Amino acid sequence: MNEVATDWQEAVRRFGGLLGRLRGEAGLTMRELAGAIGVAPATVSKAENGGYARPQDFYVVKQWVAACVNHVDGRSGSFSIPVELDWWREEHGQLERLYENLRLRPISSESVAPAATAALSHGREPHPIPFEVLHQKAVDHLADRSPHVRMAALRTLGDLGDEYPEKRQRIVNELCDYLRIPPDTSDAGEGQVRRTAQMVLAARLRPQRGDGMNPAFWLDMDVDLKRGYLCDVNFSGCEFRRADFDEAQFEGEAYFNGARFVGEARFVGAVFLGYEVSFQSARFETLSWFRWVAFHGYTYFQDAYFGFNAEFSRSQFSENAYFDRMMVQNHAWYTHAVFHGSVTFQKAQAKGATFWLDSFRAGVDFRGVQFTSPPSVGNCVAVDQAERYWPNNWVELTAEDVPGFFDSWPEDWAAVVEEAQAAEIRARWLSS
Known part of the structure; x- marks a missing residue:
């Protein structure tokens, strides 16, 4: 494993540990926090254990911090961890920058796995995290209670299709599958999530962008x-x-x-x-x-x-x-x-x-x-x-x-x- 990938794993575990400490000091169980911010308990567990392959949406972090602060305010407690959103935004930003560096960094030929070797033979730079791992995590998030998490997952599917041309029809099918599910009328964010799915799809089906060719067009x-x-x-x-x-x-x-x-x-x-x-x-x-x-x-x-x-x-x-x-x-x-x-x-x-x-x-x-x-x-x-x-x-x-x-x-x-x-x-x- 290269140095950047190691740094990423350490950073994502550290960030998840901070979130876990914050929840613990607030006196919230995983289930209570999940209910407060509108995600599944498994999402809370993954976040605290550094189980995500890419940084989660900052909206989730913001809701996480706010829920902990509100709970502590209700019982006059305090934290040993900074709770200012600017501090958390900077921590999250560093995580995103490290992830971007990891995603774009070339892998030496000695450490290329068989799947990555196949990717190189097709003329694209291999991803340090296998497609199936990234894809499954994005699909899992489509069932999340938070509309912001679902929108981020839909955009991730589009990004994966950009990077893996042979997977594009599969991803188009999954976007269509989502749009065939009857909307949840009790979810105020459902309409925006569907618009996001449509925009992700439409952006890849347009041969032209402005006055020139669309580099993201899927034929x-x-x-x-x-x-x-x-x-x-x-x-x-x-x-x-x-x-x-x-x-x-x-x-x-x-x-x-x-x-x-x-x-x-x-x-x-x-x-x-x-x-x-x-x-x-x-x-x-x-x-x-x-x-x-x-x-x-x-x-x-x-x-x-x-x-x-x-x-x-x-x-x-x-x-x-x-x-x-x-x-x-x-x-x-x-x-x-x-x-x-x-x-x-x-x-x-x-x-x-x-x-x-x-x-x-x-x-x-x-x-x-x-x-x-x-x-x-x-x-x-x-x-x-x-x-x-x-x-x-x-x-x-x-x-x-x-x-x-x-x-x-x-x-x-x-x-x-x-x-x-x-x-x-x-x-x-x-x-x-």
């Missing part, structure tokens, strides 16, 4: 967030090899602007509950599914590209929806879709499109659309008297146009049909 990652619980998502600019968001629940805004889906992209049954959801300029290279999706906020798909079909059947749009300049290489499906707000398809392009049993409940704008073959429409309804611009071969039929044919319809309802069907309906009414 060819599959993201499985089926039935995930997400909040304030920002996957803008991210690249997914395959993405599964089926039945995912998105709290707050959701942004996928400029995202690229290389393989299949699934959002079947997803629920977007925020003020807006945006896929502007997103690229869906192959199959994509937005069937049975509930868009509760404003929805943006301007300039989106679909390399195959665009599937929005049976989806609900509660606010305005924008599909301007959307390009679909094959067919766009909107069967049984319901548009509660205005919807616009200005200058959209597609090989074909089908609107069947749709409900348009506000304004509609198809001006400038370009379809290789005329879009088909049937049994759709338009509600209210909002301004509407239909494709050339579409017409509206109201109860006034064919009296008696739509007896049960309100006055402000109209059937949206193709011209040929409208002529057929009029002919049937006249012949009746």
Whole structure:
């Protein structure tokens, strides 16, 4: 073992011993202290025995000291160890600096273990502590009661993936596993922990950072967030090899602007509950599914590209929806879709499109659309008297146009049909 590693082990044991003495002088058991600072008793035991492979978050140290001081104040005791937070911050800072020196220090070839030799053969500097040890400790901390400890563990997983490329898909899977766990509504910090997991993931899925390449980009990652619980998502600019968001629940805004889906992209049954959801300029290279999706906020798909079909059947749009300049290489499906707000398809392009049993409940704008073959429409309804611009071969039929044919319809309802069907309906009414 090299000199720096020895110094690290001595330092982390010394720091843990100081924490243990502080707890003992405060008259707290491990279980009592764990309950006071919101961690597991095993966490207290590991900290006091120097069992951590890296410095714990200073927030835990701060809470530890504060809990001991408060307990002693309650029984008029005193300490032989300084309790000023500046002193503890300096001690903790020295520990972090020593750890950083240990992490970056090269290991001589004579002391390199077989695992480290393999690491060198892959062109990276070996870590003095094995991956599995660091990884297991980070995963263990994901179950910690403290949100700050969980956030630190998530960031550690990201750092490990940066250092070990062959482990990246495994770490992506673990981040997704965490986001699929139903949130604990009694934990005030749960939302921030989930945002941290999303940020750790998104930061590794972006090929670009600012005006240049992202050195932390992880290529060819599959993201499985089926039935995930997400909040304030920002996957803008991210690249997914395959993405599964089926039945995912998105709290707050959701942004996928400029995202690229290389393989299949699934959002079947997803629920977007925020003020807006945006896929502007997103690229869906192959199959994509937005069937049975509930868009509760404003929805943006301007300039989106679909390399195959665009599937929005049976989806609900509660606010305005924008599909301007959307390009679909094959067919766009909107069967049984319901548009509660205005919807616009200005200058959209597609090989074909089908609107069947749709409900348009506000304004509609198809001006400038370009379809290789005329879009088909049937049994759709338009509600209210909002301004509407239909494709050339579409017409509206109201109860006034064919009296008696739509007896049960309100006055402000109209059937949206193709011209040929409208002529057929009029002919049937006249012949009746």
